[in-house]
Amino acid sequence: MKNGKLWLLNTVLFISALLTGTVTAAPDEKITVMNPRGIMPAIKQIPMADRPGSLDGKTIYIVDTKFANTKPFVIAVRDNLAAAYPKTTWISIDKVGGYMQDDPNLWAEIKAKGHGAIVLLGH
């Protein structure tokens, strides 16, 4: 009889807890949740351009993306490379527009007249 009352009491408490939403997972109980992350795109790998083995007699463009107040560094890159590697022609050139803007005409010029490029810089 005593056990019966205890069982009844526990049942009432459990149901009332359910109704009031106070039942929570035990600390060691495992639950399953949804993945909150989105769908990343596939990456199409682009083969890198073959390297020549030597830059002697080659023309390399130094492309300035024109981040504010970096021109002295860009010129210094050109001058230091020219001093250290005089058999290579180093041409510094500004890309059109801001640093976020594409410049397909310049890329075409470099491909037609050059053998490589250094693209810099920012901040």
Place this chain on the structure above:
Amino acid sequence: MGVPTVSMVTMAFNELATSTAFKKGMPGLRVTLTPHPITGRTTEESNVYLKSNDPVSGKPMLEQIVAGLRDKLAEQDKHAGIIERGERPRLLPPDTADNLQQMFQDKLWTDGLPVILPTEEKVQAMLKGTSHKPDEIVGEMRPSGPHEAWKFTVEMVATNAVMAGAKPEYLPVLLAIAATGQTSLFSSTSSFARMAVVNGPIRDEIQMNSSIGALGPFNQANAAIGRAWTLISKNLGGSGMPGSTYLGSTGNPLNYGNMTFPEAEESLPEGWEPLHVQKGFKKDESVVSIFSGWSFNTIAWFSPLPLQDVIKNWLTHFFSFGTGSATIILDPIVAVELKHNGFASKQQFADYLIEKSANPGWLYWSTHEEDYKKAKEGVEPFASYLKLGETAEIPVSRYVRMPPRGAPAGTPPRNPVEVLAVGGGTNLYWSGGDFSHVVSASIDKWR
């Protein structure tokens, strides 16, 4: 480009350069790092840097550049094909609630605060807030232009809505925000903020607050929608990884709630249209509008001058990162006073600010270098402007009607000053900041 290429980047952007090269399909891109920052360095300082080593690889900088252009490639650099990103499981492996909370924090899937764990049951309940199918693609989002875009479904938006503490009835607002593709965590070193303004009947249906404390932490819908946008941006828009997809130097506290509020349409004076009507929607449509900027000031300044001139003079001298656009948020009783002062519509007041706001000299010359050169050469009117001094007002508005930066040809000019109304009318307060309108989108299509 099709020719050997080396990128030079300052060392603060090492992770960004590496991750971007990978995502663009060239994981072996040769990158030479310089000390940071380079901006403002003299020729002498630059020479010292260039004769030293790459600060990360430890190799001499010039030799590393040349080697990147010259030396034969490794076989893996010549590969073409698809790089696998791994399967995306719909459900995460089972674990305890505490462990899952910690995992969400460790992976930076939250805003730094605990989230509601998105069990399948809670997400199913959230999905009752829309008629759209769970597997429908909502759109795509990226941290900023050069980054890759991630796609996401209705169910994925609902999952993040649960995490933020949203109710199912908020879901159409979140789907509309997500479908714009606008991240709330725009990646730039300048720590952008975003704002979401809700108009139309849904404001009352989901009990948003446009009255006292509307911009503060006093309403579940305002707060949860704003928070969910941040979680959506991180988890569905690929944003918010410091160093790679988030570069804001100081960060921005506005990103927590993204200034999400409904416009106080009913309190607008007669003739003043709600924002969504200004943007071409019908009054009975529910619409969310996205704004982008950096900062806001809240002001109540009592002056013998008319209110419109107090605001105009403040706007003249307000300086922030984005000085070319502004949004003024008026308490509705300020709007009523401006109407009383003769401004028959919001746009008329905005036009007054656009036309009459001037430029302090120091700001004008720092943003108009060509004019400064002309002034020095005696060319008028610039020469006369320069004689006024650095602190005088140059009579040229800095709020110019022009198409958004980078917009395709033919894009109509944006409104450089926007005016909104929200607040409880407890005082003649107004706020101003450098926010500009980005896009307005229908909420109703996501019901």
